[in-house]
Amino acid sequence: MTEWFQGQLGYGFGWFVSTLILILMIALPLMLAVAMIIYADRKIWAAMALRRGPNVVGPFGLLQSFADGLKVFLKETIIPSSANRGLFLLAPIITFTIALIAWAVIPFGPDMVLADINVGLLYILAASSLGVYGVIIAGWASNSKYPFYSALRAAAQMVSYEVSIGFVLITVILWAGTFNLQGIIAMQKSHVFFLNGFGFNPLLFPMAVIFLISAMAETARAPFDLTEAESELVAGYQTEYSSMSFALFWLGEYGNVLLMCALNATLFWGGWLPPIDWAPLYVVPGIIWLFAKIFIFFFIFSWVKATVPRFRYDQLMRLGWKIFLPFALLWVAIVSGYLMITRYGALA
Amino acid sequence: MAPQAAEYLPILLFLGVALALSAAFVALPMIASRFTGSHKPYADKLAEYECGFPAFEDSRSQFDVRFYLVAILFIIFDLEAAFLFPWAVSLGAIGIAGWTAMMIFLAELTLGYVYAWKKGALEWE
């Protein structure tokens, strides 16, 4: 595609136009996916509570999210008189932007990746470490008590779980020997047992579990949604927000949830590779496999949200600092030791 | 420009597009509400939310020092991870000496971690 545009429009400009189209091909379907995943979340949650969930707008209520979006769009943007106007409006922009940009390095297929950078995983870690700013700035700029407390909680919670996520990622990097996400996926092809490509790695499996739980805490999903615990903090840092600025926090949150599901699929379960290394399965495009895996993980997120009661803050901190962190640290030593012996021939 | 840097141009462009999109999402409803007539601010509506009361005090109060401690511990473990990143990809090249060095490094940090645990710095009552 790039070549065609460059032929039509000249070298630099052709590249610019084609890249812009590729970016929109990621960003716009992503927003559509977020809308649909919110609907799916509500449906799954409702089904587990023996309710029907949204079923009025469109067939099976499929258009519910769009109706909500339209409604929210036409609402008034209320900016509290005591708030810092600029920062108040900047916070949702930051949240949503960060939720979008991390997708630039996620591989959707063998050569379907916008920016195939060497340090892809670090880039994602960097992007996710910025997620805390939207929340802190929103909480501070609102100049209101509940958002402020919520921002504090959110910041401490996110940084605590980022520590364990960092160490979990190191075990993945150790195994793959590269930060490049395509490389990490490629390494999962050569695997234990016949389940090639499915990426089931007994050594990394405990890390996959820790990553899944930490991802829930990092995105402040139930049961770790203490930042918006309605019984104590009203709506948390979103309390003062309205209209589309409020919706952007939602879109950002679900965008991040999808990203975490995509990461889980990519780092531990073979990304766009088919579940079993069997030739006919490769006929199905990789993007379908990736989406299927993302949806499975999203279902787990929903399932947990519907069934697990909310943690208390001290329990949350203990899980992060006293269980996940030492376990992940130990696992770094174990995985690297195993690789030293088997792959790099330390004893030979 | 270094050859690797060219890979980041799409990301820069993506950043621009994402910023523009989200800024549009914030700005457009504000403009739209002027036309639809939903933009009707008044003093009570613009007051900050405090369960229906007027605000008692300044919301930006001092808070517990434990939040600082969590942030500081986070920085230290983040730096530790920063050392682990290049180590993890160059494990084959640096061999057993590099591996042992990192294990000693991790042991040092574990010492600090055990100290934090014993002191109760990881406690959150």
Added chain:
Amino acid sequence: MGAGLGREHCRRCALPLSRQPNLKGHDRNVIQTFTFYLFATIVIASGALTILSRNPVHSVLWLILAFFNAAGLMLILGAEFIAMLLVIVYVGAVAVLFLFVVMMLDVDFAEMRAGFARYAGFGALMAVVLLAEMIFAVAAWNAGGVSVASKAAPVDPSVPNIEALGTVLFTRYLYIFEAAGLVLLVAMIGAIVLTHRTRSGLRPQNPSEQNRRRPEEATRNMNPGIGQGVEL
């Protein structure tokens, strides 16, 4: 996606090495110059605003913007790892602590401004010292008439610089690396000693104790007669 895939592959992973967008010669120079001046201008502007803004929270936010664009400058040089580390460590961790401190500290701004005159002389002295150091550094760098190209460390473009860095750090600079570990240990203990306060009258949850507790220890089977109470 559209990137010209090269034939040669990385020696560690299954990736082709020449994964570059189809940009060449002239275009690349134009973009490089443009992005350099864009990042450099924002770094300097936000650095100035960090000092000049009256609200300390705004200062920290400008500082964060400066960090960001410094990371962008690193990327132009091809130092991917340093750029990402700048974002992860400085923006993602250090600046969060800064924000914590300035947001939640009850700072009396009038008092702070009154202190300005008192420290102005000292501040100016520090500035002069820093400037002198920078001039010395540049002078030393330029001394001897060695060209920039030969001063730069040889870079093998086929090795990602994070790997190159790791190889050097864990062989040649091994002792310095261990010393860094000790510094981190001291920092950790120091932070705990300085900020940790044990509070009394709290009843923290002890899950292992809870799990060890058996029904026999906690409950008693009673069978009181009619009209009789239970002695506890």
